[in-house]
Structure formats: C-alpha cells, structure tokens
Amino acid sequence: MRMRKKKNSESRLLACEKYLLNTDEMLTDPLTVMGEGYSKVFLEIGAGKGGFACAMAERHSDAAYFAMERVTDCVVLCAEKANSGEYGELNNLRFLIDTADNLMHIFPRGSVDAIFLNFSDPWSKKGYAKRRLTHRRYLAMYMNLLRDGGTLTFKTDNVGLFDFSLEEIEAMGLTLTAMTRDLHASEWNEGNIMTEYERSFSEQGMKINMLKITKPVGFNPDIAPEFLTKGRYMGE
Numbered sequence: 001m002r003m004r005k006k007k008n009s010e011s012r013l014l015a016c017e018k019y020l021l022n023t024d025e026m027l028t029d030p031l032t033v034m035g036e037g038y039s040k041v042f043l044e045i046g047a048g049k050g051g052f053a054c055a056m057a058e059r060h061s062d063a064a065y066f067a068m069e070r071v072t073d074c075v076v077l078c079a080e081k082a083n084s085g086e087y088g089e090l091n092n093l094r095f096l097i098d099t100a101d102n103l104m105h106i107f108p109r110g111s112v113d114a115i116f117l118n119f120s121d122p123w124s125k126k127g128y129a130k131r132r133l134t135h136r137r138y139l140a141m142y143m144n145l146l147r148d149g150g151t152l153t154f155k156t157d158n159v160g161l162f163d164f165s166l167e168e169i170e171a172m173g174l175t176l177t178a179m180t181r182d183l184h185a186s187e188w189n190e191g192n193i194m195t196e197y198e199r200s201f202s203e204q205g206m207k208i209n210m211l212k213i214t215k216p217v218g219f220n221p222d223i224a225p226e227f228l229t230k231g232r233y234m235g236e
C-alpha cells in the first residue's frame with residue numbers, strides 16, 4: 001500500500017496509544033494481554049487502513065485481536081479508526097508495527113486460533129516469490145503459531161497470487177477447508193467483512209478469491225532459519 005508520509009505521525013500515534021502493542025518482547029500469553037475473559041486469539045497480517053481489524057474486533061468481542069502492519073503511516077490510520085468511536089470501545093484490539101518476518105519473536109507457538117491475510121502484496125516480479133506471505137516458508141511459520149485446529153483465511157483479487165498460494169498449500173500437504181474464486185457470490189460470503197482493498201476491487205467488478213486451511217493436529221513443519229535467528233530478521 002503506497003502512502004504519502006503522514007504529518008505528525010508520532011504525535012498522532014501517541015494519541016491512540018491504547019491501541020498499540022510493543023513488539024520488542026515475546027508475549028507470554030497473548031490471550032491475557034488485553035485483560036481477562038478472552039477465549040481466543042486472532043492475528044491479522046497486513047492490516048492496511050484497519051477497517052477489517054476494527055469490524056472483526058467489534059464482532060468478536062470474545063477474541064483478543066492483534067493486527068500487524070509494517071508501515072507506520074498505515075498504523076496511524078488504523079489506530080485513529082479504532083479510536084474514532086465508530087466501532088465502540090474495542091478493548092480487545094491492538095495494532096503491532098512490525099513485519100510478519102518477526103512473528104516467531106512475538107507470539108508463542110500454538111497460541112493463535114485464527115490468522116487472516118487480506119489482499120497481501122503480490123510480489124509479481126520474477127525472483128520475489130519468497131516474499132509472498134503465502135510462500136511455504138511463511139505457511140510453515142503460521143502452522144507453528146496456530147494451535148491444532150486453528151485456521152488461516154486468505155482473500156485476494158490477484159489470480160496469480162491465489163494460484164501460487166494453492167500450489168504452496170498443496171506442496172506442504174495441507175488441505176483446503178474452504179475455497180472460492182468468487183467469494184461475494186458464494187456460500188462463504190455470509191458474514192464476510194470487506195476490507196478497504198476488497199471494497200475497491202469489487203466496485204471495479206473484480207472477483208474476490210478466498211481460501212481457508214485448518215492446521216492438522218501436531219503439524220509443526222520446520223521453520224526457515226531466517227525467521228528464528230536472534231537479532232530479528234528485518235527483510236531482505
């Protein structure tokens with residue numbers, strides 16, 4: 001998501017501080033970060049402008065909802081949206097300014113119930129496939145973060161990225177629990193929360209692809225060493 005540098009981003013973030021989470025240290029128990037009484041942990045990667053995160057946190061008030069976004073200026077918009085009052089109090093929502101590459105340094109293994117990837121960057125140029133958030137090295141990491149029976153849901157307008165993701169899922173021996181190439185016309189659309197990109201693409205008449213996988217019991221594939229190295233990997 002290309003954005004112009006936001007003016008006063010630091011002071012704007014400070015004003016919405018209660019919606020931000022420091023990622024310098026591993027969370028001991030993500031379920032209790034926002035207080036007692038939550039029964040599941042949701043993680044969104046690449047929150048963009050934050051509309052999906054706010055609506056999901058509002059709907060799933062029993063979930064501790066973590067929305068990760070690596071671009072600080074996007075998080076300014078996310079946190080301001082959460083702080084706007086439009087979605088109520090949202091005590092169960094926190095934004096993390098960080099990259100997915102650092103997830104193993106933030107969330108304990110087996111601590112996440114559901115992961116959401118929405119309209120992830122396609123990295124279409126030759127030689128960049130490794131950076132796609134549905135590349136097998138990321139899928140292996142997600143599987144380790146998820147508890148047994150936890151789910152990963154992925155939506156995209158990009159057919160090339162969707163096909164690539166299906167191949168990666170198959171190569172890992174994972175099976176789909178849901179899949180459609182036209183989400184809005186499908187049985188899976190009920191209760192669907194549209195993201196900012198999703199609204200824009202569907203207004204242009206583009207179809208939305210969606211897939212969901214469930215972590216098989218005890219499926220914890222090896223994690224790529226670059227995601228485990230101490231000192232925190234910050235991209236290539």
Ligand SMILES: C[S@@+](CC[C@H](N)C(=O)[O-])C[C@H]1O[C@@H](n2cnc3c(N)ncnc32)[C@H](O)[C@@H]1O
Nearest residue numbers: 001046047048069070099100118119195196197
């Ligand atoms: C195309 S935008 C989609 C935004 C939003 N999910 C939506 O559907 O409207 C992708 C977002 O993912 C973020 N992103 C890309 N790679 C990331 C990574 N490795 N870790 C965290 N965020 C990432 C980008 O900064 C961008 O805001």
